[in-house]
Amino acid sequence: MNVLSLFIALLIVELTFIMATTSLFIFNAIELPVFATLTILGLIVVILTFTLFKLFKMIILTNKILLRVKGEKVKLKEALRKPRKRYIVFQVVSEKPLSRDEVKSIIDELIKETFGLIGSGNINAKLISYDENNMKGILRCVHSYRDAVLFALAMASVKTKDKVNIIPLKTTGTLRKAREIVKTLSID
């Protein structure tokens, strides 16, 4: 039941009580001291009810604020938590072998061009390692932006007019596993 409606119901009962005592006094059913005592009692009860109502309202408001603060804290905690990482093992397919710097610049450019300054900042992609001999490398990114990175890598052939194609081989959660995959997995 709502606190306000409870308060209104109580107030109606009390006012009815006061009105009843007044009408009894008018028709001389009760004496003046009895009427005065009953009226004062009634008024005290009304004041008490009002105070209690205010108190209840304050408690409810405080609880609500506390809950909201708690929610905000949880959100803030999630935002400030160290983001999980994903390691994408990829292989470059191109006519001539590419150096580490070339691959790094291609990937950075692709991500920046596809998702902009803010997007690339959120993705936080970094080329961890790149082997120039077998043209395989490991790219690190934030776990929630894995699809965005895959899409950006897919755009490599479009941007370089089919000269360079970057094929993601596997996505892992640890660098150790990614290094193992670089050694074992190949599409040649």
Add this chain to the structure above:
Amino acid sequence: MKLQGPADFCIYFKNVEETLKTINHAFKIGFNTIVISLTFKEEDDLKNLISKVHEAKSIIKKYNLENVFLRAHLIGSSISWFKNCLRKIRYSFHVVSAKPLTVDSLRFTGRDRRIDVIVYENKNLSRFFGKSQMRLMKNTEKALEIQFNSLWSSSNYKGLIFNLRKTLSLAVRSNIPIIVSSGASSLSNIKTPYQLMSLLTVLGVSYPYAKLTVSTIPLSVIKRNIHRLSKKHVETGVDIV
């Protein structure tokens, strides 16, 4: 071998060597089913095309390639050409797709039951993939195909992303099956299944639905057509048991 996903619904046939290399590469990067696409244009000579078809069929037979299917990709603007072409080639291919160049042909391809898939047109017709087109496609159980490589042929990506997102949302809302394929013709532009899925997830389609577009939906189209081409099939809903 059992049909299983993921499937690359479109790898263009260039020549025997290149196509064979691309097919092998596609199998290595994670695809289990591949559809080789032969392009038919209005100005092309039908005799040359038939020789191409024989070459493609010979690859499949010679190298005993399992889970590799043939598809005819029709690009044209005239309805009569579409009708003529469909009459001649429908039964030699597992899948028939169309890329219409005019609004009339787009509506025709939406109506005709011999065509299985309509390829999303980026340039002029993108705004005609509206509600009425979706209704037509739904009535004839057609799928909407998005080819990754041919999407980026024009330089205006801004309009492309806007129109593509609109079309995708319309298709999802009206229960039109969507297929994402690479549209690759060589090793340098082939994409992995996860890369194809990422196109949809980046545009706001949910991950489970994106997964269907590279596995379940293309396989269902292929299975339906295998059944249609089999001797058991008489007519839609009529089969020899």
